[in-house]
Amino acid sequence: MNLNKEEIRQGIRLCVESLNQEDQRESHGKIVATIIGKLFEQPYQGRGLGIGGFGYRDFRSDWESKRIYYQGKETIRKHRLDWLDAFLVLVDAYNSPEEEILSFAKEIEDNIMFNHVLKHLITNCVVTNDPDKAKQFIPHFRETNIFKKEDNKDSGYLILLKYYALQGDDKSFFKHFKLAKPAKNRTEVADCKAWLVQAYSQKNTLNDALKLCNHKNLGKKYYHSALLPFAEKGRYQDLKTKMKEHPELSQLEQGTEPMLLVKAYKVAKEKNLPIEDDFEVLFSACLKVDRKIKFGDIKLQDALLLDLGLASKGNKERVLKCRKAIKDNRVKRELVLP
Numbered sequence: 001m002n003l004n005k006e007e008i009r010q011g012i013r014l015c016v017e018s019l020n021q022e023d024q025r026e027s028h029g030k031i032v033a034t035i036i037g038k039l040f041e042q043p044y045q046g047r048g049l050g051i052g053g054f055g056y057r058d059f060r061s062d063w064e065s066k067r068i069y070y071q072g073k074e075t076i077r078k079h080r081l082d083w084l085d086a087f088l089v090l091v092d093a094y095n096s097p098e099e100e101i102l103s104f105a106k107e108i109e110d111n112i113m114f115n116h117v118l119k120h121l122i123t124n125c126v127v128t129n130d131p132d133k134a135k136q137f138i139p140h141f142r143e144t145n146i147f148k149k150e151d152n153k154d155s156g157y158l159i160l161l162k163y164y165a166l167q168g169d170d171k172s173f174f175k176h177f178k179l180a181k182p183a184k185n186r187t188e189v190a191d192c193k194a195w196l197v198q199a200y201s202q203k204n205t206l207n208d209a210l211k212l213c214n215h216k217n218l219g220k221k222y223y224h225s226a227l228l229p230f231a232e233k234g235r236y237q238d239l240k241t242k243m244k245e246h247p248e249l250s251q252l253e254q255g256t257e258p259m260l261l262v263k264a265y266k267v268a269k270e271k272n273l274p275i276e277d278d279f280e281v282l283f284s285a286c287l288k289v290d291r292k293i294k295f296g297d298i299k300l301q302d303a304l305l306l307d308l309g310l311a312s313k314g315n316k317e318r319v320l321k322c323r324k325a326i327k328d329n330r331v332k333r334e335l336v337l338p
Helices: 007-018 022-039 063-070 078-091 096-103 111-126 131-140 153-167 170-175 186-203 206-213 220-232 236-245 256-270 277-289 300-311 316-327
Strands: none
Touching: 007 022, 007 078, 007 236, 007 277, 022 063, 063 078, 078 096, 078 111, 096 131, 111 131, 111 153, 131 153, 153 170, 170 186, 186 206, 186 220, 186 316, 206 220, 220 236, 220 256, 236 256, 256 277, 256 300, 277 300, 277 316, 300 316
């Protein structure tokens, strides 16, 4: 038998009580876990927008991932984040509009947990392409005082900034730029800048994207993002031409040119697109990349040689050549000889 709305509402109420009173968590844990378990046995009737705030780019947890997470759970653990997650699952299943979610959340006494719920509903708004509605909820952020007192409104504007970046909407992006406190949120804002340039490049000409990079809040280091759409589509020949037309784009000190050309070459090979056989040229370019430049937790040079080797699968001699040139054994193991 399907749960009715009142039973789901009871689960929401128990989550709020457990967030407010730690001594209630043990007694409420089995009840809420049972309610959530029953929810996953019946057809989904929620919003379908995702759960929680944004992760990387526009990633959000979905109902299926939550179903797997809660499968077999007999109780909710005692940590407040577990109760926050249960609360968000239940308000999604309750099919609550944002205004109702806010009314539920106002009963939560912990300001940090309340702000997490606010991020969820603001993210709902931008997922439905309603940034104006999202802005209406930002004033509701509560103050916190961890290392210093903060109003936390920048958390809401960061969600908007990411939305405008992924839309390639430069005007709205820079209109809200300072509200996201870029000095405080440097890493998150830097990611948003890169996504803005990339999305803008996909919608406009390369020359327009390069002009955008001249904005005082961007700079030449975002040339890579302007050219990335060419690489991701395997437009190797076009990318080579653009590099010749705009030598300032090469940025050898950052490894931009070999990084983009190798990526485009690999994608083109995977898609069987007609391109010039530039293996030796690219291999030589990879060897010239400064070993000090990192790519995540490995050296950029090793990452490029790995991709070039993967692009050459089927050619044992070339794969072996790339494999021998890779110095990091972790990366070397990823390149298997054909």
